[in-house]
Amino acid sequence: MILTELHLRHFRNYEDQTVHFAPGVNVLIGRNAQGKTNMLEAIYALSLTRSHRTNNDRELINWQAQTATISGVVQKASGKVPLELQFTKEGKRAKVNHLEQARLSQYIGNLNAILFAPEDLSLVKGAPSLRRRFMDMEFSQMSSKYLYNASQFRTFLRQRNKYLKQLKYGQQHDQVLLDVLSDQLAAYGAEVIVARHHFLQQLEKWAADLHHQISLYKEELRLVYATQLKIDDETTVDQAYQQLLTIYKENKAKEIDQGSTMYGPQRDDIRFMVNGKNVHSFGSQGQQRTTALSVKLAEIDLMKAQTGEYPLLLLDDVLSELDTVRQTHLLKAIQNKVQTFLTTTSLSDVARQLINEPTIFKIKDGTLVKEEA
Numbered sequence: 118m119i120l121t122e123l124h125l126r127h128f129r130n131y132e133d134q135t136v137h138f139a140p141g142v143n144v145l146i147g148r149n150a151q152g153k154t155n156m157l158e159a160i161y162a163l164s165l166t167r168s169h170r171t172n173n174d175r176e177l178i179n180w181q182a183q184t185a186t187i188s189g190v191v192q193k194a195s196g197k198v199p200l201e202l203q204f205t206k207e208g209k210r211a212k213v214n215h216l217e218q219a220r221l222s223q224y225i226g227n228l229n230a231i232l233f234a235p236e237d238l239s240l241v242k243g244a245p246s247l248r249r250r251f252m253d254m255e256f257s258q259m260s261s262k263y264l265y266n267a268s269q270f271r272t273f274l275r276q277r278n279k280y281l282k283q284l285k286y287g288q289q290h291d292q293v294l295l296d297v298l299s300d301q302l303a304a305y306g307a308e309v310i311v312a313r314h315h316f317l318q319q320l321e322k323w324a325a326d327l328h329h330q331i332s333l334y335k336e337e338l339r340l341v342y343a344t345q346l347k348i349d350d351e352t353t354v355d356q357a358y359q360q361l362l363t364i365y366k367e368n369k370a371k372e373i374d375q376g377s378t379m380y381g382p383q384r385d386d387i388r389f390m391v392n393g394k395n396v397h398s399f400g401s402q403g404q405q406r407t408t409a410l411s412v413k414l415a416e417i418d419l420m421k422a423q424t425g426e427y428p429l430l431l432l433d434d435v436l437s438e439l440d441t442v443r444q445t446h447l448l449k450a451i452q453n454k455v456q457t458f459l460t461t462t463s464l465s466d467v468a469r470q471l472i473n474e475p476t477i478f479k480i481k482d483g484t485l486v487k488e489e490a
């Protein structure tokens with residue numbers, strides 16, 4: 118898919134900006150604090166209805182304004198889709214084809230984007246919560262079923278944790294409601310766990326291939342889904358549900374004592390194994406970077422396989438973080454395949470040579486101007 122045009126009104130430091138993007142590589146060049154990341158953030162938000170760097174939507178609204186609007190036109194194989202998002206201090210509204218969507222979950226999936234920023238290089242060495250967030254954000258774009266199950270799971274997890282605390286401190290005594298909440302949590306948790314297992318297996322195929330190439334055929338990458346359940350390719354959602362339910366039954370007293378839910382997908386992780394060793398603990402910084410890059414790039418193909426369309430790729434200042442070999446692989450992998458938005462303070466000679474006919478935009482103080490070829 119291609120984002121052909123974007124209009125920002127009172128979004129961060131953009132007052133009123135219309136841009137027509139190229140289908141290939143769009144390079145956004147500017148000094149620090151001029152609005153490069155803000156532009157990628159706008160595209161990301163138009164895709165997922167939320168920012169990648171804040172949970173507070175109010176921060177997206179220009180300090181002098183009350184409402185921020187992002188709108189754009191997405192060109193897909195099936196035709197053009199106009200999208201619009203509006204952020205006010207009270208909340209947000211989303212429109213597809215000029216029609217307001219009752220739920221944001223109905224909106225997500227119209228524009229798919231993968232964002233790769235320097236902090237993603239810590240996907241491997243960072244905390245497990247980063248990897249769970251990675252799975253949730255990416256798989257939700259590929260499957261509305263995953264989006265729904267993961268969001269229901271979070272709702273019941275909050276309720277169950279609250280109830281476990283009340284039981285712990287004697288504010289509640291009735292364990293029947295706890296059993297009802299455990300049943301719901303196990304049902305949605307099982308859906309999430311089985312889906313993650315399948316998505317990760319597919320992601321592994323592409324990631325392993327890319328990693329093999331980038332490491333100059335020296336390293337084999339494997340992605341292992343670390344979960345408390347016993348899961349393999351044959352495990353059904355019902356079997357996973359029964360396993361979780363049994364765990365909740367057997368650990369009821371322990372969880373009440375803790376005042377929180379100790380079992381389920383909120384504790385899962387991904388282990389990245391290179392040549393049989395966990396890169397998190399044993400990998401060099403270079404291996405960790407190669408792994409993160411391979412996994413991110415593999416998402417492009419996974420998303421294409423799942424949705425039938427390539428996503429947009431947003432690269433926020435990552436070139437400067439990668440050495441020449443990795444830059445070359447990154448730029449080669451995206452050429453002529455995905456519409457790319459790349460921010461940088463200056464384009465290196467290597468990158469300039471590798472990018473096939475880049476369209477260059479200069480960004481200064483919240484204004485973006487296309488550089489004529």
Ligand SMILES: Nc1ncnc2c1ncn2[C@@H]1O[C@H](COP(=O)(O)OP(=O)(O)OP(=O)(O)O)[C@@H](O)[C@H]1O
Nearest residue numbers: 129130149150151152153154155176177178179180
């Ligand atoms: N809600 C807002 N209203 C107005 N201006 C804002 C708002 N939020 C952020 N800004 C301004 O946006 C600018 C930051 O832009 P951005 O994060 O896109 O920087 P950048 O060009 O990516 O720079 P760097 O290379 O340093 O990351 C800052 O000048 C900041 O003051």
